[in-house]
Amino acid sequence: MLRLGGSVIGFESSGSSSASKGESVADTIRIVSSYADVCAIRHPKEGAALVASRHALIPVINAGDGGHQHPTQTLTDLMTIYNVKGRLDRLTIGFCGDLKFGRTVHSLISACVKYHGVSFILVSPRELKLPGYVREEIEAAGAPCAETDNLGETIADMDVLYMTRVQRERFFNEEDYVRLKDTYILNKQKLASARPDLAVMHPLPRVNEISTEIDRDPRALYFKQAEYGCYIRMALIKDLLKEARG
Amino acid sequence: MTHHSLTVDRIERGLVIDHISAGSGMKIYHHLNLDDLDCAVAMIRNVKSGKYGHKDIIKIENNIYLDLNVLGYLDPNITVNVIEDGVITGKQKLILPTRIRNIVKCKNPRCITSIEQEVDHIFELTNEGARSYRCVYCEQAAPKTE
Incomplete structure (x- = not known):
């Protein structure tokens, strides 16, 4: 927003917003609508952005609603894949890590099933498998999909590898988080059996699921991906403001 | 040994919710808030049915508004018969609400x-x-x- 010449009204943290006092999302967005031209909402509850959009007088961007969806990250991801592969169809895309609560995974799969010839390899521990509603989208599209808990055995088949972090904030139980957080670590050894043109992506932040030793590998695209995120979000805000002003 | 069958009077005017899955009648009764009605309501359970084996039936002696979406969601096999002057004047087959x-x-x-x-x-x-x-x-x- 700042790079577009606009200004930002925000909160330092959720603790300094009225939400922490128990204000509803509906009321918060009504107030924000009075002060801003466009709103990006990130909220821990799934569906919060949808509720906000129904009470807002301004465009609302879902910047992540709990473990549900993250559509602007998907725009970023699609832009990254297109720039490196030159296409969005006929790709084998691997998703690895927390596929249950990984909202960027859900949104990206929802987008990718619309492209012809895309197939999926889902790598996760049993407890963090893809939720049913995303799986149904894959089935409805008739896209080939393989599930495994072994990254090393499947990495060679992938055009894109989308790594995710096991997120502490999604777990009600600390023990489960600790048990699962280090299940997959992408390192030089695993990457050795991958295709030379594999695109390694990550929505960031990472913790230790991608070893820093591969940051300089030309297949590591996650920092470029973050850069594209800035451009695509600028484009989205500009487009929404143009639309809102007629 | 003599068999006695339970009979419930036919209604002159009202609604008959028929073909309710056996055992689901009370659930339907509560979802439709039939407790709140002033008119006569009969809840008949485990009636023999040629089509389903057994079924539940609810008879309401008044032509009230029924939320067919609720019924369609709870049990799409249900039929709703509209009764006027003791005869069926309309039959509503339910569909799954979107x-x-x-x-x-x-x-x-x-x-x-x-x-x-x-x-x-x-x-x-x-x-x-x-x-x-x-x-x-x-x-x-x-x-x-x-």
Whole structure:
């Protein structure tokens, strides 16, 4: 927003917003609508952005609603894949890590099933498998999909590898988080059996699921991906403001 | 040994909710808030049925408004007969509603409906064959009705 010449009204943290006092999302967005031209909402509850959009007088961007969806990250991801592969169809895309609560995974799969010839390899521990509603989208599209808990055995088949972090904030139980957080670590050894043109992506932040030793590998695209995120979000805000002003 | 069959008087005017799955009659009764009615309501359970083996029936001696969406969601095999002057003047076959509002609650503790009081609990039909519905906010599956 700042790079577009606009200004930002925000909160330092959720603790300094009225939400922490128990204000509803509906009321918060009504107030924000009075002060801003466009709103990006990130909220821990799934569906919060949808509720906000129904009470807002301004465009609302879902910047992540709990473990549900993250559509602007998907725009970023699609832009990254297109720039490196030159296409969005006929790709084998691997998703690895927390596929249950990984909202960027859900949104990206929802987008990718619309492209012809895309197939999926889902790598996760049993407890963090893809939720049913995303799986149904894959089935409805008739896209080939393989599930495994072994990254090393499947990495060679992938055009894109989308790594995710096991997120502490999604777990009600600390023990489960600790048990699962280090299940997959992408390192030089695993990457050795991958295709030379594999695109390694990550929505960031990472913790230790991608070893820093591969940051300089030309297949590591996650920092470029973050850069594209800035451009695509600028484009989205500009487009929404143009639309809102007629 | 003499067999006695239970008979419930026919109604002159009102509604007969027929072909309710055996055992589901009370659930339908409560969902439709039939407790609140002043008129006569008969709840008949485990009636022999050629088509389903056994069924429940509810007779309401008044032509009240019925939320057919509720019935269609709870049990799409139900038929609703409209009675005038003691005869059936209309038969309503139910269909699965594409959207249900405040009939079931989302059980997902991560869903916005768990904290946002003024939000309706809305589910959309996502698979007609499987009769499955998902929350429009978090996409959690609705609890099965059977």
